[in-house]
Amino acid sequence: MQHISVAVIPGDGIGPEVMEEGLKVLKSIEEIHGGLRFEWDTFDWSCRYYLKHGRMMPENGLDVLREYDVILLGAIGAPTVPDHISLWELLLPIRRTFQQYINLRPIKLLRGLESPLRHKSHEHLDFVVVRENTEGEYSDMGGRLHRGTPYEMAVQNNVFTRYGVERVVKYAFNLAEKRRKRVAAATKSNGINHTMPFWDEIVREIAARHPDVRTDIYHIDALAAYFVTRPESFDVVVASNLFGDILTDLGAALVGGLGLAPSGNINPERAYPSMFEPIHGSAPDIAGKGIANPIAQIWSISMMMEHLHQPELAGLILEAIEEVLAERKVLTPDLGGKASTAELGGELVRKLKALSEKF
Structure with a gap:
């Protein structure tokens, strides 16, 4: 059994909403691959945390993150905190301290789009x-x-x-x-x-x-x-x-908009944890409405699987995303549908499980 420790930072705005769907995918991956276990801890470091504590993360935050295999980030930023604070006191220190000198971003038009x-x-x-x-x-x-x-x-x-x-x-x-x-x-x-x-x-x-x-x-x-x-x-x-x-x-x-765009902040030498995130930002205008597109977050988990030497699982997640997009039955408003974040996330999990029968 391979145990993978994951630091989860849902962040601000739609970050917690899309992260919830991403974690459902991680649970499904455990069921599909009986030899993998994800052990995650969730940290509330965000602009809300800043307004309460005067800093974006605890003083020992980087030491805490250092102990994990990988980091999953939702989104950071809110109108109540200047961008140069939210970015420079959380995201950039993580990238630099952990030598995540590669920012990898696929530009790929998925089937169905x-x-x-x-x-x-x-x-x-x-x-x-x-x-x-x-x-x-x-x-x-x-x-x-x-x-x-x-x-x-x-x-x-x-x-x-x-x-x-x-x-x-x-x-x-x-x-x-x-x-x-x-x-x-x-x-x-x-x-x-x-x-x-x-x-x-x-x-x-x-x-x-x-x-x-x-x-x-x-x-x-x-x-x-x-x-x-x-x-x-x-x-x-x-x-x-x-x-x-x-x-x-x-x-x-x-290739379809920021709601579909994942990224990996990679330390190729694996001396430090790498971090995976969507690039769509916190989208405060739609936060709390339950209509955010979770695909970028879930695609970032596919990239995380690739980084963890699980290319078959990475491909399976991406295939599930493309199948759901191609069927065009369960889509969020940004994709021309009427589904909620949870409905699209649930459909992606169902498709993932169905495709896993050939895994």
Whole structure:
């Protein structure tokens, strides 16, 4: 029997609602695979916690999380707490302390869905973005000077280290070797004249070690356009923290919206827990209405299964999602249906159990 410890952080807004459905899937996986047991603890760290305690998590929060195999996150953020507090006091410390330097986001049009791109279908939209997740444009270096005066100024420094860039680019190329052997790297070296040429140099150095992988380096503005006009040309896209963040939201829009977009914050060396989450945010406008789409949360659990060396279970979860989408009988309002979060989650669990008979 393999016991897997899971730290569960439902978070804010629709986070607890979609997490509840995700945990139902974990229970189903235990029934399907008799040799797996998930032992989870739930932590109420959130903006509500901040308003009560003055911090997003306890002082020893990271030490607590360190002991788990994986982390499941629902969503963080609320109108009552500034984003720079909720993000910088919970999500980013987890990513950085646990060296989750790979942010992995699939851009895949699932069966049963149509892309807003008129002439693009499932075979055209199936790639993955590897986003650098711990440095780059989201570094905590800079500050404000002369606040409240006419000559007030703000400085934000980008930080690109050889170590940080090399490891994310190596990961992207190794992933491409297992897929369709194509890497596209995002840059803006024509306008950002220090960090981006440095990024490009490292991409070319590592590309030279993978002669069988086709490598293209695109300026970010052109790359965003190509996501729309020729997404079928992409296999693995590697990008800095900011560029990857923007590209993956665009990619999610091309394949059905943020309600369908999962992500993994990965520590490839497994020295620390990796974290899996939807990228849709806390959606306070629909929180508590019971209509949030739980698919991104459940797909993130499929990614977690892949990370835990359970590719068959990962594929089974994704197949269940596609079957339910293709049947179009139980869908939340964002997908054109009238089902509640719990109804869609329940249907996904039923489909998962039905498909498991061939597992």
